Amino acid sequence: MAGRSGGRAAGNAAGALDLLRIEVLAARIEAFGRADPDAGNLWRSEMAVAEAVASVALEGRRVTEADLLPRVAGGDTGRGDSVSGELALGLIRALKAPGDPVAQPVEAMERLTRRIGGLPEPGREGAAERGAMTPEALAPALAALRPGDPPLLAALRVSAAFAHASGRANPMVERALFMAVEGACRRAAPGPGGAVAYEEDPMRGLSGRVDADWVATPALALSVDRYRPWSPGSVAGVADLLAGLGTVLGREIGRIGLARDWLRRARACGEGRHGRSRLNDAAQAFASAPCLTSALLADRIGVTPRGATNLIDALVEEGLLREITRRRTARIWSVPGLAERLAARPRRPAVAAPPPPPAAGPAPDPQAGRAALNRAFDELDAALGRADALLGRRGRG
Secondary structure, eight states: OHHHHHHHHHHHHHHHHHHHHHHHHHHHHHHHHHHOHHHHHHHHHHHHHHHHHHHHHHTTOOOOGGGHHHHHHOSOTTSSOHHHHHHHHHHHHHHHSOOOTTTOHHHHHHHHHHHHOOOOOTTOHHHHHTTTTSGGGHHHHHTTOOTTOOHHHHHHHHHHHHHHHTTSOOHHHHHHHHHHHHHHHHOSSOOOOOOSOGGGOTTTTSSSOOOOOOOOOHHHHTTSSSOOOOOTTSHHHHHHHHHHHHHHHHHHHHHHHHHHHHHHHHHHTTTTOSSOOSHHHHHHHHHHSSEEOHHHHHHHHTOOHHHHHHHHHHHHHTTSOEEOSOSSSSOOEEOHHHHHHHSOOOOOOOOOOOOOOOOOOSOOOHHHHHHHHHHHHHHHHHHHHHHHHHHTOTTOO
């Protein structure tokens, strides 16, 4: 018995150190974004697309980033699963402006459920119909927050408690809530967020500025190499999530560096030109809204449609933009990072979807589930305390 307890304590300490290590990675990305908000905007614009597609795929639906563009640009709207495409576009809008579920839980929860929509887990439709996804279900989840929680731990607590309270009615909402809470904890000045409204983005989420501070992307983390189940209330689920986040955030430190390099080149592109060049204005428009048509660019910077087209052609020549629709009319251009994900291209072999959930067994005991959840987080808290003492950081919080 003593050996088993000691092994469990060692495992929890390792999990706490993993959490601290990933917080360091996340803090580095956060610092890059705060030092240059345009770089943070470009990076989160791309990550919102990737995370939304991964989150829909975790629910067993087939969708790729390339399936989204036809639904925005028109044309081949029959490509891919139409329901999955619409779910992903709604989730992109939610992630780009999730609101602040800590400061304004009712507004944020209504926003997430409205934009993400349905898709309850199989066998859980009744929970959704009983109002499990309503803002009131968030109140007991927010009560799980503790002063001094690092952002990732706060997000884990709330999403796990909400998943339990809602009866796992919609895992996509749970993951979006995880990101919204994490971002709210990172936000320097707490507030509702949400400056980017759906009506302000005619590209249905692919354009428009991001109003969010999240860094961690749970669905992408659970899709590294193979699909893993989203289970924020279990020790195994948290371990899988942390392992995946370590891999994803390690890669993304380099990608946000690419965004900073794009901005450096974009800001220098108008230098040395005769007269007042509007090229800088056009580049800055794409820094704020990384996916635009020539008509949208003309409206944003106050030039003629022909002038906007000429500016776009110049930015393409500089390697700062790519045309992603590959057609003669109603064309759309994007910054290279987002273009790589959205450009129309031959369909790749579909990645195998995660297996369907096992057949429902006897209904679990809600009290037992709550007790197990509390024990898991109590053990993680104790391990974090030991890690703080080991690192000489007891003064935290």
